[in-house]
Amino acid sequence: MPRWESDAQGRLKRAALELFETQGFDRTTVAQIAGAAGLKERSFYRYFSDKREVLFAGNELEAHLVAQVEAADPDLAPIEALLTALGTAEEVFRPREFLLRRGRVIAANPALAERDLIKLAAIADALAPALERRGVEPGKARFLIDVVLAIHRRAMPRWLAEPDTTLAQLMTQAAAELREAVTPPAPTGR
Numbered sequence: 001m002p003r004w005e006s007d008a009q010g011r012l013k014r015a016a017l018e019l020f021e022t023q024g025f026d027r028t029t030v031a032q033i034a035g036a037a038g039l040k041e042r043s044f045y046r047y048f049s050d051k052r053e054v055l056f057a058g059n060e061l062e063a064h065l066v067a068q069v070e071a072a073d074p075d076l077a078p079i080e081a082l083l084t085a086l087g088t089a090e091e092v093f094r095p096r097e098f099l100l101r102r103g104r105v106i107a108a109n110p111a112l113a114e115r116d117l118i119k120l121a122a123i124a125d126a127l128a129p130a131l132e133r134r135g136v137e138p139g140k141a142r143f144l145i146d147v148v149l150a151i152h153r154r155a156m157p158r159w160l161a162e163p164d165t166t167l168a169q170l171m172t173q174a175a176a177e178l179r180e181a182v183t184p185p186a187p188t189g190r
């Protein structure tokens with residue numbers, strides 16, 4: 001690819017993902033990524049601090065979710081505000097194929113899986129003050145965030161596998177599954 005071609009950051013991400021898939025994350029160098037993108041190694045560092053950040057860079061999702069919680073109808077229960085916010089995450093999760101491929105690379109490398117958890121914890125940390133501004137006590141805010149993130153973890157693989165279904169629909173379905181799992185069965189009339 002010519003160096004003057006636009007979207008250098010996107011080219012680096014695509015080249016890195018291809019190399020991570022074909023030769024493994026640990027065996028891929030920054031120089032190889034830059035070369036595959038048609039760029040010099042120093043260009044890589046304009047966009048990413050290291051090769052892990054190709055998979056984790058940016059805070060678009062965090063900013064989107066916080067904005068969604070803050071803009072939610074004040075009459076919504078806090079958990080509903082969170083579910084609604086996470087249900088709109090597909091606006092940030094594009095393209096879907098990149099997420100599928102990214103997930104496979106992360107799953108194959110324990111250090112990347114750990115980094116993924118750290119990124120998720122940072123999102124939770126950012127959401128807590130947004131809930132607190134809605135009047136939720138800090139401990140309860142973190143608890144609700146953890147529950148909704150668990151629901152999201154249930155819905156996300158389904159969304160990636162079912163392109164005709166929205167993430168919001170699958171979040172609603174996963175929340176219903178949780179409610180069913182924790183609701184005691186109705187007494188039987190014996």
